[in-house]
Amino acid sequence: MIVVREITENSCQVYMQERLEDGPLKGHFEFPGGKVEPDESGAEASIREFNEEVGFLINEVDRVRPLTMLTHEYPDRRVHLNAFTWFKRGLEIKGSGKWVDIDLDNSKPLLDKEFPEANTEIFKRLCGYIKSQKEVLDLLWAM
Secondary structure, three states: OOOEEOOOOOEEEEEEEEOOOOOOOOEEEEEEOOOOOOOOHHHHHHHHHHHHHHHHOOOOHHHOEEEEEEEEOOOOOOEEEEEEEEOOOOOOOOOEEEEEEEEEOOEOOOOOOOOHHHHHHHHHHHHHHHHHOOHHHHHHHHO
């Protein structure tokens, strides 16, 4: 789940957390998420996983929107990502994660941390979406 709490002319701010589990991506910053259960939609899984990992329940289900689907090949596995977004201006989350600024022009996080390779494409698609839908998103912020 990509939770966005701020959009400026040059950046957006998204919630990310450090991956704690052992493996090649341990210590990387990533969006909270996980696997889809057989009886749920991608949006339902994103909301459930965000709540499980962060301890914050997204209660505006109707404002959760699909962003992209992609497949990424890592040396040891292939991942299929179904990214959803929730835009909520000024949101505060008391979790172990961090609000990370993403530069809209170069689609890169402004944080000196490592990120999973698959996030590179998600950053690009998120920034492209925000830039192309700026007027609509400005209206959303007003709600």
